[in-house]
Amino acid sequence: MAVTADIGLIGLGTMGSALALNIAENAAPIAVWNRTTARTHAFHAEAADLAPRITPCDTLEALVAAIRPPRAIILMVPAGQAVDDQLAALTPYLAADDLVIDAGNANFHDTNRRARAGLSFHFLGMGVSGGEEGARHGPAIMGGGEKADWDRVAPILTAIAAKHETEACADWMGPEGAGHFVKAVHNGIEYADMQMIAEVYGMMRDGFGLPAPAIGTTFERWNNGVLQSYLIEISAAVAAATDPLTGAAMLDVILDKAGQKGTGRWTAIEAQHLAAPIPVIEAAVAARNVSARLDERKAGEAVYGPAPERLPAGMLSEADLEAALTAGKILCYAQGFTMTAAAGPAFGWNLQLPAIARVWRAGCIIRSAMLDDMAQALTEDPARNLMLAPLFTAHLKRSLPALRRVVSAAALHGHAMPALSAGLAWFDAMRTACGTANMIQAQRDFFGAHGFERLDGADRPHGPWAMA
Ligand code: 6PG
Numbered sequence: 393m394a395v396t397a398d399i400g401l402i403g404l405g406t407m408g409s410a411l412a413l414n415i416a417e418n419a420a421p422i423a424v425w426n427r428t429t430a431r432t433h434a435f436h437a438e439a440a441d442l443a444p445r446i447t448p449c450d451t452l453e454a455l456v457a458a459i460r461p462p463r464a465i466i467l468m469v470p471a472g473q474a475v476d477d478q479l480a481a482l483t484p485y486l487a488a489d490d491l492v493i494d495a496g497n498a499n500f501h502d503t504n505r506r507a508r509a510g511l512s513f514h515f516l517g518m519g520v521s522g523g524e525e526g527a528r529h530g531p532a533i534m535g536g537g538e539k540a541d542w543d544r545v546a547p548i549l550t551a552i553a554a555k556h557e558t559e560a561c562a563d564w565m566g567p568e569g570a571g572h573f574v575k576a577v578h579n580g581i582e583y584a585d586m587q588m589i590a591e592v593y594g595m596m597r598d599g600f601g602l603p604a605p606a607i608g609t610t611f612e613r614w615n616n617g618v619l620q621s622y623l624i625e626i627s628a629a630v631a632a633a634t635d636p637l638t639g640a641a642m643l644d645v646i647l648d649k650a651g652q653k654g655t656g657r658w659t660a661i662e663a664q665h666l667a668a669p670i671p672v673i674e675a676a677v678a679a680r681n682v683s684a685r686l687d688e689r690k691a692g693e694a695v696y697g698p699a700p701e702r703l704p705a706g707m708l709s710e711a712d713l714e715a716a717l718t719a720g721k722i723l724c725y726a727q728g729f730t731m732t733a734a735a736g737p738a739f740g741w742n743l744q745l746p747a748i749a750r751v752w753r754a755g756c757i758i759r760s761a762m763l764d765d766m767a768q769a770l771t772e773d774p775a776r777n778l779m780l781a782p783l784f785t786a787h788l789k790r791s792l793p794a795l796r797r798v799v800s801a802a803a804l805h806g807h808a809m810p811a812l813s814a815g816l817a818w819f820d821a822m823r824t825a826c827g828t829a830n831m832i833q834a835q836r837d838f839f840g841a842h843g844f845e846r847l848d849g850a851d852r853p854h855g856p857w858a859m860a
Contacts, residue, residue, distance in 0.1 A: 393454055393457040393458055394458070395457075395458060395459065395460050396421060396423065396447045396458050397420070397421045397422050397423035397447050397458050397459050397460065398419075398420035398421055398422070398459070398460055398464075398548070399415060399419075399420050399422050399423075399459065399463075399464045399465070399466065399545070399548055400422065400423045400424065400425070400449075400455050400456070400458070400459045400463065400464070400465040400466070401415070401422055401423075401424050401425075401465070401466045401467075401468060402424075402425050402426070402452075402455070402465060402466070402467050402468065402469065402478060402482075403426065403427075403467060403468035403469040403478075403496075404424060404426040404431050404432060404435045404468075405468065405469075406524050406527075407468050407495075407496075407520070407523075407524060407527045408424075408426075408466075408468030408469075409435055410524050410525075410527035410528035411466065411468060411495065411520070411527045411528075411531075411552070412424050412435070412446065413439060413442055413528055414527060414528050414529065414530070414531075414552045415548060415552055416439065416442040416445040416446050417442055417445075418551050418552050419547075419548040419551035419552050420445075420548050420551075421445045421446070421447070422445065422446055422447070423446075423447040423448075423449055423455050423458035423459050424436075424446060424447070424448055424449065424455070425448075425449045425450075425451070425452060425454075425455040429450050432448045432449065432450065433448055435448070436448040452481060452482060452485055453485055456482075456485040456486065456490075461487060461489070461490070462487065462489040462490055462491065462544075463486070463487070463490040463491065464490070464491045464492075464493065464544065464545050464548075465482070465486075465490070465491070465492050465493065466493045466495050466518075467479075467492060467493065467494045467495060467496065468495050468496060469496060470496065471496045471497050471498045471499065471502070471653075472498075472499075472502070475494050475496060475498060475502070475506070476506075479492060479506065479511065479515075482513075483511070483512055483513070486512065486513040487513070488512060488513060489513075489514065490513040490514065491513065491514040491515070491516065491541050491544060491545065492511075492513060492514070492515050492516075493515075493516040493517075493518050493545065494506070494515070494516070494517050494518065494572075495518045495520050497519070497572075497575065497579075497653065497655055498517055498569075498572045499572070499576075499654075499658055500517070500536075500568075500569030500570075500571075500572035500573040500575075500576055500658075501569065502569075502572075503517030503536060503568060503569030503571075503572045504568045504569040504739075507536075507537060507567070507568040507569065508568070514537075514538065514541045515537060515541075516535055516536065516537035516538075516541050516542060516545070516571070517535075517536045517537060517568070517569050517570075517571050517572045518533060518534065518535045518536065518549075518571050518572075519533070519534035519535075519536075519565075519571045519572050519574055519575020519576075519578065520532075520533055520534075520575075521534075521575060521578055521579075521752075521755065521756035521757055521758075522554065522755045522756050522757065523757065526554065526755050526756065526757075529554075530552070530553055530554035530555065530561075530754070530755045531552070531553060531554060531561075531755045531756070532553065532554055532561040532562070532578075532751050532752060532754065532755035532756035532759070533549050533552075533553050533561065533562035533563070533751070533755075534563070534565050534571040534572075534574040534575050534578070534748075534751060535549070535562070535563065535564045535565060535571045536564070536565050536566060536567065536568060536569055536570035536571030536572055536573070536574075537567060537568065537571070538567065539564055539567075542564040543564075546562070546564075549562045550562045553755060554754040554755025554756075554759075555754060556750065556753040556754040556764070559750065561750070561751045561752070561753060561754045561755045561756070562751065563747050563748075563750070563751050565741075565743060565744075565747070565748065566736075566741035566742060566743055567740075567741060568739070568741070569739075570739070570741045570743060573662075573735060573739070573741075573743075574732070574743070574748055574751075575655070576655050576658045576659045576662070577659055577728050577731060577732055577748075578752060578756060578757070578758060579655035579656050579658075579659065580655070580656050580658075580659030580660065580663075580670065580673040580676075580677075580728060581673065581724060581725060581728045581758050582623075582656070582757045582758050583652075583656035583659075583673060583676040583677055583680065584672045584673045584675075584676040584724045584728075584811055585621070585623050585721065585724070585758055586623060586676070587675070587676035587679050587680075587810070587811040588672075588676075588717055588720045588721065588724070588811045588812055588815075589611075589623060589624065589627050589717065590679075591802075591807075591808075591809040591810075591811060591812050592713040592716065592717050592798075592812075593607055593627070593631070593643075594700065594807060594808075594809075595703075595708070595713060595798070595801075595802065595807055595809075596610065596710070596713065598700035598701075598702070598807065599700065599701075599702060599703040599708065599801070599802075599805060599807055600702075600703065600708075600710075601702055603641065604631045604632075604641035604642070604643045604644060605631065605632055605641060607631045608627075608628045608629070608630075608631030608632035609628075609632075610710055611624055611625075611627045611628035611631060612628040612632075614628075614714050614717075615628060617714070618718050618761070618762065618787070619714065619717060619718060619721070619760075619762075620760060620761040620762075621758070621759065621760030621761065621762070622757060622758070622759045622760065623757065623758065623760075624760075630642060630643060631643055647686070648683055648686075649683050649684055649686050650679075650680045650683045650684065651680075651684075652677075652680050656673065656676065656677045656680070657677050659673055659677075659731075660673055660674045660677045662731075662735070663731050666731060666734045666735055666738055667734070668727075668730060668731035668734040668735075669727065669730075669731075669818065670724075670727040670728060670731050671727070671814040671815070671817065671818050672720065672723060672724040672727055672811050672814050672815045672818065673724065673727065673728065674814070675810040675811040675813070675814040676810075676811050678810065679808075679810050679811065682808075682810075698806075699806035699807070699808070700805065700806050700807045700808075701805040701806050702805075703801055703805055707801050708797060708798060708801050711794070712794040712797050712798055713794075713798060714794075715790070715791035715793075715794030715795065716791065716794045716795040716797075716798035716799070716812055717812075718787060718791045719787070719788055719791040719792055719794070719795040719815065719816075719819075720795065720811065720812045720815040720816075721760075721762065722762070722778065722779070722784050722787055722788055722791075723779065723788075723815035723816075723818060723819055724811070724815060725762075725763075725766060725778060726777050726778040726779040726784070727818065729745055729748075729749075729766070729770065729777075729778055730777055732745060732748060733745060733774075733775065744774070745770045745774045746767055746770040746771040746774055749763055749766045749767035749770050750767045753767060765783055765784075766778060766784075768783070769781035769782075769783055769784060777822075779819070779822060788819070792819070795812065795815070795816050795819075796816065798812060799812055799813050799816050830844075833845075834855055837854055837855050837857070838855065838857045841854060
């Protein structure tokens with residue numbers, strides 16, 4: 393079989409198909425293979441004008457033969473066992489200098505394991521963000537593995553990636569699972585951004601009594617300001633949408649029970665391992681789990697009555713909610729980046745925070761105007777918590793009073809705002825030099841003789857404890 397392609401792709405599901413078309417259109421001729429041959433040919437037929445740049449292959453052997461050596465093959469199959477199975481199936485056909493790129497949402501621990509497994513070919517783990525639209529017209533790409541392997545495919549990956557102004561949102565994050573780790577943090581932040589937007593939506597719906605289209609108009613307005621972002625933009629669109637079946641607002645016919653594939657959870661778990669606090673993200677993951685417990689929530693409402701009350705007139709304004717969301721967002725990203733900073737030394741990776749912020753500026757789900765400012769602040773000082781960067785201290789000083797008003801009003805009137813509340817509590821803890829862990833240390837010493845440090849430095853490792 394003749395060599396017809398510069399790269400191959402396995403897995404023609406939604407994301408794989410979109411990525412293959414993007415590559416065919418913007419980067420290189422591509423060979424594709426799917427587990428079901430009918431899908432491979434249907435994809436080729438649907439590719440229309442791009443079909444001549446695509447070689448549909450019926451077998452893995454044919455796929456490998458169609459790619460110019462040293463080969464590069466992208467895997468876009470479900471994360472987990474399917475990736476291991478696919479790597480095993482490819483092994484007999486690949487040469488030592490061929491390269492396989494796992495572009496699914498792998499757990500970065502799996503990518504670490506695969507990178508260290510002694511595969512007979514080269515291997516990259518690559519986080520791809522942006523959903524189907526991003527994959528087709530420009531995703532953000534976070535690569536991990538050997539830098540030389542990344543460099544080999546970088547021309548294709550930067551050609552298909554989203555562009556911030558002229559800069560491609562595709563970069564090498566570090567060795568082994570570094571790309572998938574950064575993608576997991578992205579997804580943790582994605583969960584938190586979505587949750588905080590849902591919380592202010594809830595306040596407008598239940599606290600202000602606004603209908604969904606009016607809330608959509610507010611989100612649309614916010615999207616012209618400091619909160620400009622893809623997630624605010626789509627929140628405006630979903631709030632404005634009408635259900636074709638009933639004519640009601642689309643949001644009002646959707647069950648409030650959220651699913652998840654687990655990437656946000658991985659971030660929360662990893663943060664615990666790293667002792668890196670990310671309470672806003674943890675709250676967002678927990679909120680999804682709470683949402684899923686619909687039967688228990690119904691039982692709770694039956695006993696205690698529904699919680700969210702309409703707010704007294706004038707208690708909060710939409711501007712308060714906008715400012716609270718701004719503060720929450722800064723605090724959440726400050727947590728995400730400090731967690732990433734902790735991961736570098738823990739895994740032996742030299743993670744570059746400014747480069748991460750730059751890659752997230754376009755193409756990915758969390759893209760926003762604020763990320764450009766974050767990239768700048770992190771470039772000035774990558775080691776500094778964003779909460780202390782002058783640009784963001786100015787934002788926070790302006791918006792914190794509103795976050796306080798919103799969280800207090802929510803608490804007083806029964807609106808669950810776990811992520812925004814967690815952001816505020818973290819902020820107050822992080823700007824308090826004299827906290828309350830002295831009590832924790834005394835308790836630990838009391839029951840376990842764990843010892844403590846004294847403020848005056850005097851040498852007395854244990855307290856004079858006695859039970860009254
Ligand atoms: C992206 C998204 C995507 C993710 C979905 C679903 O960056 O394009 O993060 O990769 O798979 O958003 O995630 P959940 O099912 O966990 O919400």
